[in-house]
Amino acid sequence: AQSVTQLDSQVPVFEEAPVELRCNYSSSVSVYLFWYVQYPNQGLQLLLKYLSGSTLVKGINGFEAEFNKSQTSFHLRKPSVHISDTAEYFCAVTLNPHTGKLIFGQGTTLQVKP
């Protein structure tokens, strides 16, 4: 079975500082990886996804993530955060991106302080 672990439940950071949100997955077969952002009382918005090809994936809002197969990780990074980046971030995996069926991590709350 597949699982996703987000190692940090909360990440406080000052505005304009860099940030990394960690995500590790467990699977005996190849998986496809996603990062979503959720603002309060809203649905999820896709930040980026890794399906194949380059292991460094760039997404919206200046975020990027790197797929590391040997470490089974897909950490999300941003070089300089803004107050507006304060939100909940979810890492997710799927065995088959065509199905749309996702397994989510526990989520990480990014708190950007002025």
Add this chain to the structure above:
Amino acid sequence: GAVVSQHPSWVICKSGTSVKIECRSLDFQATTMFWYRQFPKQSLMLMATSNEGSKATYEQGVEKDKFLINHASLTLSTLTVTSAHPEDSSFYICSARGARQNTEAFFGQGTRLTVV
């Protein structure tokens, strides 16, 4: 493109009543829709997968008689919480994918259900 809309955004109902939540794909035909439940400060848990014109597939531990899912058209799926109880209070989110959105499902804005 690829907009998914949920209605209502929030609802309060009395214990014992039923509540229907709609999930619509506004600009594409959703061959598959997913229903998730999210408790406060927790992750999303998949409840069921519905394919247009067929019965929904429920995840283990989800009561199909309590959470009725209907996917009667390519743009609409509904989740009905029957005989709601306070423990059913939660944030319910749908997502949808179509034949052309072959690697991504798009999420609705969610519905906050409070049962009093």
